[in-house]
Amino acid sequence: MKRPRIGIFKFTSCDGCQLSVLNLEEELLDLVGLFQVAFFREATDRPLRGHLDIALVEGSISTGWQRSHVVEVRERTRYLVTIGACATSGGLQALRNWTSIEDYKKSVYPSPGMIETLPCSTPISDHVYVDYELWGCPVGSDELSETLASFLLDKRPGIPGYSLCMECKRKGTPCLLIAGSAPCLGPVTRAGCGVLCPSLERPCYGCFGPREGANIDALLNVFRKKGLSPHECSLLLDKMNTYSYRKARSREGRL
């Protein structure tokens, strides 16, 4: 059988999701055996040529060049999979979307005129059709191998769309929201991290983004009753998945 050609691409990001690919470690070498790594700039010198069977895309779209490059990647690719919060949801840098980009430039750079960037940082799906989205900041290694294995088996990856609470209950982790009174985003956030924060006695801060059908305002009302101000509530959502949480809220018609 001819090995499927895989490409790994980077847009605006911290490289952490590509690193999660390298963090597959020994599995990485198996991966290299099962796929033909046609493009992976972080690890190899080969330039991009020809078509790809699968593209893993890291990072959000935040410059003009990226906007056209992602279209090119899409045209070359059979299945395009976004990996991580930046590619799937715009990332932490999407915080600029709610403010004036000119002020941002001025406050970081002495000559703001030299900086070319789009006013918004947006997920890949705002620009091209995405076949599959993997959430997480960073993307989960297990979800990554599950997706790649599913591709080889020609089946849909078994990635949950339910909330972190489900995983927490299954694991028997004490509820931080009820027992600890901490502002935990678990009820509105996708499972996938393996109950990382609650196991470390820390409330969920939303790495995996809003779950399907999340009722965000109901949760914020609970936070309000616990004494958080509206401003503090919105700061909780305005992190790595700010764009998606805000979108989910406006879908509820309350923003």
Add this chain to the structure above:
Amino acid sequence: MKRLFRIDYLPRVEGEVGITAEIQDGEVTVRAAVFEAPRFFESFLKGRHYSDVADFTARICGICPVAYQMSAVHAVERIFSVEVEEQVRQLRRLLYCGEWIESHSLHIYLLQGPDFYGTENAWSKKEYLPIAKKGLSFKKLGNRILTIIGGRPVHPVSVKVGGFSKLPEKKVLSSALPDLQKAYEESLEEIERAARLSFGENQMDVECVSLRDPREYPMNYGNVASNKGIDTSMSGFLDVVREHQVGHSTALHSEMRKDGLWSPYLVGPISRVNLNDEKLPAEIRARMKECGISLPITNIRMGIVARSIELSYAFHEAARIIREYEAPSVSCADFKPRAGEAVWITEAPRGALVHRYELDDSGYVKNCTLIPPTSQNLGQMERGLRDFIRSHLDKPVDFLRKESEKIVRSYDPCISCSVHFVVREENKTEKPPHGVR
């Protein structure tokens, strides 16, 4: 005659960087052009709570998130006058060891290593595969330490101002001891392997800067020192360096004031080893001597040797901390937020990482400055390339290009630390930055 070469998009480095070199009448101009998109961290940190600072700045770099967390929490703790217990201090050091192991083995084995073996990546050449496998097993062990303490290797979650959200159990920590011991022994051999590589002539006369701590090899504490006489507090360091936007390029470069002049300097493993070798364990120093490694290291391509030495040290130190670890009385110290300003520097795998914060009286960020190691090294990187090309003018362009790539890679630049990076003006056209055809 004018000669020109470009490396449009350098592979096997973290992030997006290209190089242009122009040679005319013996004059050489080198520009390191960074087209990593800016992310404006310093802007959106304004108005955020102090408790967000470690998580947010970690997202600057997926390779060295712990470094950002460390500089951030120490700076905030300084403002609040928080004293952490000795064992919390040690545990943070252990976490940092995990990151040094993960980041150094990534660079030694997957990024820079292939350059010495004439292969385009870590897996295409049969002879290199066993070496790459060893590197991956080291890296996995680093990630395991990060996971035990912080839950996951990239953007771990347990670090917070005052200590940790939860402490690891000694039993779980100790389970890594046998592997650490084994890796340490193997890493001593790896110092030897690195020392035997061929480095060519790339001598540099540069000011090496690193933290120096009378107690130990520097990670989270110390004064800023150099081989040319600097010895200053962390906040004093900001008085002798400046960041400026250079016309041709993309990044804010850092320079250091010396006798009224501004000049480039070097941070990272070479500087740390040169300035702190007496803090390394006797066994490692003996091995360095046996391999004929003489200090100071002045050839940038020997960065792989300095990194191998530190990799070995990190295994040794991690094992020591775990053996001596006793759970502190509380996971997180008590404190009250208050207004103030502080600078803190820690030693990221790639060198000194500077954070400065100004907080208001409820602990919200009023202002901040972040200076990643790579932007401090960019000036020296350009100077080093220029010197190299100048002394090899008789060589064909292809040779210069290939060697230049290797030199840049030796600096282990981490371009994703793009807080300060700007897109060059030529990129305003919506043309792909090459390499992509």
